[in-house]
Amino acid sequence: MQPCQLTASAAAGLIKERKLSCEELVRSCLGRIQMRDGEVRAWLHVDPELAIRNARELDKSSPRGVLHGLPLGVKDVIDTADFPTTQNSPIYASMRVGRDAACVAVARGSGALVLGKTDTVEFASSGRKALTRNPFNFAHTPGGSSSGSGAAVADFMVPLAFGTQTGGSLIRPAAFNGIYGMKPSWNVVSREGVRMSSVTLDTVGWYGRCAEDLALMAAAFRIPDFRQTIAVRGLRVGLCRSPVWSKIEPAGATALDAAAKRLSAEGALIDELVLPEHFNRLIEAHAAISHREGGASFLPEYLNAHDMLAEDLQAKVENALNISDAELLQSYALADACRPVFDALFGSSLDVVLTPGAPGEAPAGLHGTGDSIFNRMWTLLHVPCVAVPVGRGPTRLPVGVQLVGSRMSDARLLAIARAMAPVIDADPISGE
Amino acid sequence: MQPCQLTASAAAGLIKERKLSCEELVRSCLGRIQMRDGEVRAWLHVDPELAIRNARELDKSSPRGVLHGLPLGVKDVIDTADFPTTQNSPIYASMRVGRDAACVAVARGSGALVLGKTDTVEFASSGRKALTRNPFNFAHTPGGSSSGSGAAVADFMVPLAFGTQTGGSLIRPAAFNGIYGMKPSWNVVSREGVRMSSVTLDTVGWYGRCAEDLALMAAAFRIPDFRQTIAVRGLRVGLCRSPVWSKIEPAGATALDAAAKRLSAEGALIDELVLPEHFNRLIEAHAAISHREGGASFLPEYLNAHDMLAEDLQAKVENALNISDAELLQSYALADACRPVFDALFGSSLDVVLTPGAPGEAPAGLHGTGDSIFNRMWTLLHVPCVAVPVGRGPTRLPVGVQLVGSRMSDARLLAIARAMAPVIDADPISGE
Numbered sequence: 057m058q059p060c061q062l063t064a065s066a067a068a069g070l071i072k073e074r075k076l077s078c079e080e081l082v083r084s085c086l087g088r089i090q091m092r093d094g095e096v097r098a099w100l101h102v103d104p105e106l107a108i109r110n111a112r113e114l115d116k117s118s119p120r121g122v123l124h125g126l127p128l129g130v131k132d133v134i135d136t137a138d139f140p141t142t143q144n145s146p147i148y149a150s151m152r153v154g155r156d157a158a159c160v161a162v163a164r165g166s167g168a169l170v171l172g173k174t175d176t177v178e179f180a181s182s183g184r185k186a187l188t189r190n191p192f193n194f195a196h197t198p199g200g201s202s203s204g205s206g207a208a209v210a211d212f213m214v215p216l217a218f219g220t221q222t223g224g225s226l227i228r229p230a231a232f233n234g235i236y237g238m239k240p241s242w243n244v245v246s247r248e249g250v251r252m253s254s255v256t257l258d259t260v261g262w263y264g265r266c267a268e269d270l271a272l273m274a275a276a277f278r279i280p281d282f283r284q285t286i287a288v289r290g291l292r293v294g295l296c297r298s299p300v301w302s303k304i305e306p307a308g309a310t311a312l313d314a315a316a317k318r319l320s321a322e323g324a325l326i327d328e329l330v331l332p333e334h335f336n337r338l339i340e341a342h343a344a345i346s347h348r349e350g351g352a353s354f355l356p357e358y359l360n361a362h363d364m365l366a367e368d369l370q371a372k373v374e375n376a377l378n379i380s381d382a383e384l385l386q387s388y389a390l391a392d393a394c395r396p397v398f399d400a401l402f403g404s405s406l407d408v409v410l411t412p413g414a415p416g417e418a419p420a421g422l423h424g425t426g427d428s429i430f431n432r433m434w435t436l437l438h439v440p441c442v443a444v445p446v447g448r449g450p451t452r453l454p455v456g457v458q459l460v461g462s463r464m465s466d467a468r469l470l471a472i473a474r475a476m477a478p479v480i481d482a483d484p485i486s487g488e
Numbered sequence: 489m490q491p492c493q494l495t496a497s498a499a500a501g502l503i504k505e506r507k508l509s510c511e512e513l514v515r516s517c518l519g520r521i522q523m524r525d526g527e528v529r530a531w532l533h534v535d536p537e538l539a540i541r542n543a544r545e546l547d548k549s550s551p552r553g554v555l556h557g558l559p560l561g562v563k564d565v566i567d568t569a570d571f572p573t574t575q576n577s578p579i580y581a582s583m584r585v586g587r588d589a590a591c592v593a594v595a596r597g598s599g600a601l602v603l604g605k606t607d608t609v610e611f612a613s614s615g616r617k618a619l620t621r622n623p624f625n626f627a628h629t630p631g632g633s634s635s636g637s638g639a640a641v642a643d644f645m646v647p648l649a650f651g652t653q654t655g656g657s658l659i660r661p662a663a664f665n666g667i668y669g670m671k672p673s674w675n676v677v678s679r680e681g682v683r684m685s686s687v688t689l690d691t692v693g694w695y696g697r698c699a700e701d702l703a704l705m706a707a708a709f710r711i712p713d714f715r716q717t718i719a720v721r722g723l724r725v726g727l728c729r730s731p732v733w734s735k736i737e738p739a740g741a742t743a744l745d746a747a748a749k750r751l752s753a754e755g756a757l758i759d760e761l762v763l764p765e766h767f768n769r770l771i772e773a774h775a776a777i778s779h780r781e782g783g784a785s786f787l788p789e790y791l792n793a794h795d796m797l798a799e800d801l802q803a804k805v806e807n808a809l810n811i812s813d814a815e816l817l818q819s820y821a822l823a824d825a826c827r828p829v830f831d832a833l834f835g836s837s838l839d840v841v842l843t844p845g846a847p848g849e850a851p852a853g854l855h856g857t858g859d860s861i862f863n864r865m866w867t868l869l870h871v872p873c874v875a876v877p878v879g880r881g882p883t884r885l886p887v888g889v890q891l892v893g894s895r896m897s898d899a900r901l902l903a904i905a906r907a908m909a910p911v912i913d914a915d916p917i918s919g920e
Contacts, residue, residue, distance in 0.1 A: 121791070151586070151587060152586065153585045153586060153587050154583070154584065154585060154586065155583060155585050156788070158684070158784075158785070158787070158788045161788035161789075161791070161792055162787055162788050162791060164792070165788065165791030165792040166791065243687050243688075243781060243784060244784060245784065246684060246687075246784045246785050246787065246788070247684070247687065248683075248684040248785065251680075252590070252678060252679070252680040255675050255678075255679065255687065256675075277787070278787065278805075349675060352590075352675055352676060352677065352678045352709075353590070353678050353680065355590070355594055355678065355709070355710065356588070356590045356593035356594050356597065356678070357593075359553070359593070359594060359597030359598065360593055360596070360597040373710075381895075381896035381897075384896070385828070385831065385895060385896065388827075389824075389828055392821075392824035392825075393824075395820075396817070396821055399817065463813075463817060464813035464816070464817065465813075
């Protein structure tokens with residue numbers, strides 16, 4: 057096994073025991089990138105010399121934190137001190153800000169090595185797509201907007217990477233790339249230094265190749281380790297086909313059923329969860345909030361670089377959907393009303409929600425990134441979501457589900473995900 | 489009259505008519521800064537040569553927007569492409585980011601000339617105070633955290649300036665400096681590129697020396713001009729002593745009464761407004777949200793520059809107040825519940841709320857910046873607030889009130905403020 061094929065947790069353990077150096081690990085990741093990225097195209101900026109220099113420094117220094125020596129990919133809508141931040145927009149093609157986003161500063165302060173910037177849908181929003189291909193089939197999208205981060209982790213180029221989610225930009229690529237992904241509760245991780253699209257929706261999260269790795273990154277953000285060991289037996293699982301079930305594809309339906317059956321066989325108690333009627337309108341509220349808040353976010357580019365701004369971002373500034381102030385405020389009110397109702401489901405009668413991570417397998421072509429319809433509601437609810445792979449679909453592409461918890465229950469949700477992962481992810485993706 | 493003494497609206501008119509050049513205006517502002525800032529200390533960074541160069545370019549170019557040629561001060565927690573952004577923290581003493589915050593990009597895209605960065609309380613939050621003094625009496629604070637922006641506008645160094653408010657950092661300095669200030673509805677102006685303290689509370693706003701100037705800046709942000717002329721006569725004013733009336737000082741009480749009497753004499757209908765009981769808990773909710781969200785915001789500095797971070801910001805990261813997740817969520821729920829209730833007061837029975845802008849006159853000394861107690865509730869409610877000066881208090885320092893509207897009624901509130909300003913602000917502050 058190459059060092060680049062190690063999970064973050066395994067690599068961290070070996071580094072701690074001095075059985076693996078940061079430099080060896082980074083060189084292995086760089087080798088993988090050199091071998092594969094001409095085709096996968098996950099990365100926008102990598103600096104091998106800088107990476108090796110930083111690795112040597114980490115090898116010499118005492119451990120700085122839980123991520124010591126671990127290479128990290130950063131979606132290029134997130135600022136870093138040592139790379140450009142282009143947002144995959146021609147407007148910012150040569151932009152360097154020289155300051156880490158909050159999430160990058162926390163990861164670096166915990167010992168992570170920023171390996172480079174990964175490709176993204178323009179502004180993590182709309183416009184230019186990433187050039188990244190799905191590592192399982194280059195003719196398919198890896199999903200988006202966290203396209204490069206998802207593919208880089210799936211293709212063993214880096215054990216951990218940051219992404220962001222406003223609609224379904226974290227969990228959907230995790231499902232399409234057969235990896236694990238975490239969207240924390242809103243604002244548990246500071247969004248400072250991350251391109252803003254919608255302040256109510258944008259959420260920073262991360263990818264790893266096992267649930268343990270998601271918890272490792274969470275620890276850096278002081279999402280505490282959930283000490284109590286959780287057994288799958290007896291866990292009450294709400295199987296939520298969600299209000300948008302009509303959008304499911306056969307592969308997604310099969311994956312959800314398989315996950316439920318596997319959990320049930322291990323003693324989990326599966327119950328169909330039907331959300332209250334008014335949750336059906338959350339998708340519409342998401343659209344209204346995304347449109348109007350996007351209008352405020354993209355006004356600078358609209359004024360200063362109008363012709364270089366994608367038409368649907370221009371449309372947001374112009375409020376082309378004609379979302380009135382009253383409708384915007386009603387959308388906020390609906391989300392505000394649903395959040396505590398959803399949280400209250402947990403506790404006495406429910407431990408975790410099991411729901412699709414994406415409609416199905418990654419679609420063919422790089423002109424689109426798939427549909428975020430199974431993610432938007434959870435983003436607006438501000439609840440933590442963990443993507444878990446289920447196996448492969450009919451065309452041998454990965455399929456995935458997500459586990460959802462109540463707001464601020466991130467630690468417990470990760471503990472449940474760690475318990476459930478070996479059960480759900482019964483067809484693990486192995487290194488090539 | 490010196491050009492620097494002109495209001496932004498008057499200067500914009502003269503520039504448009506080619507009776508004043510941007511260069512003349514900027515030179516006048518720079519002259520004022522040179523004469524006065526050794527004592528006022530409003531500015532952290534000014535570059536006269538760059539300013540004059542930029543002014544000459546604006547003089548040569550066709551009008552770029554409503555702010556064409558107007559010098560602008562920017563609070564130093566807000567990023568600009570051409571100055572350091574130090575946040576008044578030793579951690580970022582030499583930080584330059586090379587990219588405009590969204591609000592700065594919009595102002596620049598509308599023709600404004602960024603004159604420099606103004607002093608601020610460290611991180612607009614806590615720690616080091618600005619060195620700025622109140623221009624009316626150097627032994628007194630100008631308020632904070634937008635200390636430099638408030639003093640610079642009051643002292644005729646610049647006609648417009650950006651500030652931010654998380655507690656009372658915009659409206660309180662406006663009251664203490666005898667100027668006008670606008671805190672828009674939450675997220676009407678993008679907060680991107682502004683130091684984050686609390687994502688739910690932080691709001692970008694601005695200062696001017698008349699209500700008209702506030703509307704001028706609002707136009708740059710596409711807060712539409714409210715076409716209908718509003719007459720003071722018949723306006724229904726809710727006189728809100730607020731749940732924290734016990735904190736009022738004699739000067740603040742006198743100012744509020746004077747404003748109400750002057751409006752009443754002009755035919756406005758003044759009615760005491762007592763908010764529902766549960767609004768009393770908003771101050772507590774503000775504290776809980778500010779503490780917990782600050783914990784996420786200051787984790788990067790806590791990890792990477794621990795000893796240079798103020799103790800009360802360390803305390804937020806450590807959740808020293810022990811605010812539980814449940815208490816945080818209850819605080820969100822309370823605010824979520826109060827917002828539509830407050831909005832619903834308007835329309836059939838109320839046009840505007842009149843309430844104190846600060847407890848009274850600016851306190852003596854530069855070790856503190858005064859109390860934000862009369863501002864926090866409105867910040868958490870996400871409602872637009874406009875600071876209006878009333879005159880001078882017993883020690884000849886300015887006192888002010890604020891007008892408050894429902895969420896997203898920014899345009900109408902500005903129109904009401906423009907109608908009421910000549911009535912309320914009957915002892916206008918004149919140039920020296």
